[in-house]
Amino acid sequence: MWSLSKISGLIDHWLNGKLGSGWASVAEMVIVGLCVIGLFAILGLVLVLMERKVSAWMQIRLGPNRVGPKGLLQSLADTLKLLVKEGLTPDGADKFLFNLAPFVAMIAAMLLMAPIAFAKDFQIWDVNIGVLYITAISSISVIGILMAGWSSNNKYSLLGAMRSGAQIVSYELSAGLSILSIVVLTGSLKVSDIIAAQQNGWWIFKGHVPALIAFVIFIIAATAETNRAPFDLAEAESELTAGFHTEYSGMKFALFFLAEYVNVFIVCAIGATLFLGGWMPFHIGSWEGFNHIMDYIPSSIWFFGKTFFLIFLIMWFRWTFPRLRIDQLLNLEWKYLLPIGMVNIILVTIVAIKGWHF
Amino acid sequence: MNGSAIIFYGLGALTLVSALLAVTAKKIFRAAIFLLFTLIGVAGIYFWLNYEFIAAVQIVVYVGGIVVMIIFSIFLTQQSGEKLPSPPTRRMVSALVATILGFALAGLQIWQHHFTGDGKIVIEPSVLNIGKRMLGTGDGGYALPFEVVSMLLLAAMIGCIVIAMRSNNKTT
Amino acid sequence: MFLVDYLKDITGAIKSLLTGMRRTGYYFTHHKEIITQQYPDNRDTLKLPERFRGEVVMSHNESNEHRCTGCTACELACPNGTIKVVTKFDISPEGKKKKAVDKFIYHLELCTMCNLCIEACPTDAIRMAQSFEHSVYDRAELTKVLNKPGSKIEEGVE
Structure with a gap:
């Protein structure tokens, strides 16, 4: 059976072999940081879409259904809009x-x-x-x-x-x-x-x-x-x-x-x-x-x-x-x-x- | 200089710089925020020492409790957004002298003290050990001070309730 | 007893909260209840609710006859002067003069679809239609004459 711990162990092993323990831990920190940021981005997209769909169905509405198949890309479009807005x-x-x-x-x-x-x-x-x-x-x-x-x-x-x-x-x-x-x-x-x-x-x-x-x-x-x-x-x-x-x-x-x-x-x-x-x-x-x-x-x-x-x-x-x-x-x-x-x-x-x- | 030392100096710099900014900030809210960063820096040093419990308590009590309380009282007072006038020169000079004297005293103490610990006797700061010490009645137990402090806190709490509770016949 | 009241409070609150959640949960799982109309897409199959008010129209039967007597009750009932009834006098076969409607002028741009004129009409000559795509390029097109040219009053409507 596959497991995430094996993948992380493999990466750890490979990095330690390539870089030595000091730099390997630095590299792992960077990887973990990137993973967390990536998870944040995905969570933001998924949860916003989920909230909009759930709220729509509870209020007898349809919810976002225009951008992408079944409106799945709606939150991505929103993010794009927010990115180009003036702060x-x-x-x-x-x-x-x-x-x-x-x-x-x-x-x-x-x-x-x-x-x-x-x-x-x-x-x-x-x-x-x-x-x-x-x-x-x-x-x-x-x-x-x-x-x-x-x-x-x-x-x-x-x-x-x-x-x-x-x-x-x-x-x-x-x-x-x-x-x-x-x-x-x-x-x-x-x-x-x-x-x-x-x-x-x-x-x-x-x-x-x-x-x-x-x-x-x-x-x-x-x-x-x-x-x-x-x-x-x-x-x-x-x-x-x-x-x-x-x-x-x-x-x-x-x-x-x-x-x-x-x-x-x-x-x-x-x-x-x-x-x-x-x-x-x-x-x-x-x-x-x-x-x-x-x-x-x-x-x-x-x-x-x-x-x-x-x-x-x-x-x-x-x-x-x-x-x-x-x-x-x-x-x-x-x-x-x-x-x-x-x-x-x-x-x-x-x-x-x-x-x-x- | 290894990674651990870099982290230590970074945390030390964060603590000292934000402490300095906290006392020199012109806006009172900024001073509170820099105080917050100072306390977080101290908590970071505890984390660096692997004393996670103390670090977490530092954050819960000081950052989550006291600084939030300070910020609340700043919000409730008027003119919190206005700049404070810079203090007169005489006061600045005396504050500087006091700081230098205090720094010298602390430095002297550290200089004269011979640190005997060789870093080999490690007491594991696990929650279990802390809890056993805290409620232990035997040697090295802190049950009595713990109870005394909790009595003090109880008295303070009752005092707060008494102050906050107004009898109906007086106010109406 | 204080404690009994306290516990009753809590159970009552939980019960009422669960009632609300059951309703929304029902809607969440039953998508056929969704009432949203995807308008421009389903323009051909669009079904409006019976009570929807689009504009005032006057019904005519096959022989181009309407039921309006020109009594101006609708004009009086209208809160913002949307309707103007221009009357004329017809000569009946017996030689009597009889009041009849010449032009039933309806200003769509002023109408708020309040339904008061329909309620005021004693002969059910006007009704609310369900058409709602009213946009035109010239404002003058919104002023409409509701009785068709050459139409007459229906036999027997007084």
Whole structure:
């Protein structure tokens, strides 16, 4: 059976033979960087098209169907248009920070790619604090938004940035708590350990009700953290025109847009890793034959399948629910999600100590 | 000079330059952003030392917590976009003198201190070890300070709630 | 009980959210519900909904007769002066003078398709047609005379 880890091993071997270990690692870093950028570009194209199609079908419309076969090249055409657009910097804006902000948002999203396991033994950096690293880096992404909002010299941008800051900071708590419940069950922060612990069943099934509650809280918090509807107050079109990226145009806007979609991908990948077993195939206890058949599906397909399932779920939320008001948003977090999350983590701890999970 | 040293000097330069810019920036928001880069540089040095846990905590607490708080308070104050006036010469001179004296003191300490560690005794900074130390009651355990600090934080939290909570009969 | 209310709140919220998601999920999986018309492509097979209002027309039967009595109720009902009814007096066989419509002038460029004239008409002489490709090169072409030349009032319409 083919596997991505073999390909990466082969490249590593070849580079080490050609260049010596020092330059080989430099070359590998460059290759990994290029791969991440390439993945970003593809994700941007695919996710934008997917969002437009999903939204269209949910609203009984057709969606893009003109450019290319069945409209598949629509997002490519949009990118081309954004590339040739003029990148305006508004008068009175803080030029340095205004131009820096999209890159901060982008770099934060790129750093988050590091600990994600895309397939079996195919991971950029299996850092031993994996999950904590993800929480830490995702708190940087709010800085990009705050920077963009402030430096635009526009009241809508500032309001949007403040809303988004308040939202991300408060929803990080419940996202952290639900991530923590899986860490308690696994006993490790390392991403590869968390996936390995799900060999005989995914946590969402193994962890009984507490894991399910944690999953629901995680999905809600992830939707809020990525500033998507029904939590898109930061860029509420009808109230703030576009929030923090009102003043951005051309490629700088595209970077924000891309960072948003990549963040969606990343939180869904993390959710898939923690609750749905990452690249681990679907196994049922002792059904040897069934498990064997499942093993034949490549691990990367499992990973991307689960991730895209979660992305679809989040898109489904977006095109079904109306936007929350700011007080409803904070009520939901502080009066519902956080207390439930805290009680839930005690339940998870009891389950973990008693060994009630399978 | 190998790759590791290059990374170290790069991170050090990032930290120092942005620290310098943070204190000399004319706009208060820029100062906050440069402070952020300083803290990220420090976190980068922790990563370079392979102390990933401390690096991640540095980012969570300082970058995600404190700097965001500072930026929020800047947003809420007026005239955040205006340029600050440059300080009078007397103050600049005294600040410079204080900086040089502090630098000299720190340099003297480092110069006189004989670093005995030979770099062979490596304590693995894994999360498991940190957790065991943090909650250990035996030798090298930090259970008591940990609890004391959490009491302090609890007191601070209750204080915040008391300040934020207004009794109904007073306000209406 | 506070806790019971709290839990009821949560279950109620989840239930209502799932109801909404079931609806959108239904639309997502049932593509035959899509109502978008791909207009210039399906021009020949285009089916407009029954209530679509394109323009005001006057119906004539085979012997070139309409049902308009020239009462000007539509002209009075029109909120922005789209309709102008020019009347004349016909001489009936008994020698009586009778009011009849000479020219039913309709300004399409002023019409908002509000349907008030159709509701005001006591004899159902005018109706809304479904044609909507109204663009012309000269504005004057938008002013139309709705009763066909030489048409008469239908027998028995008072």
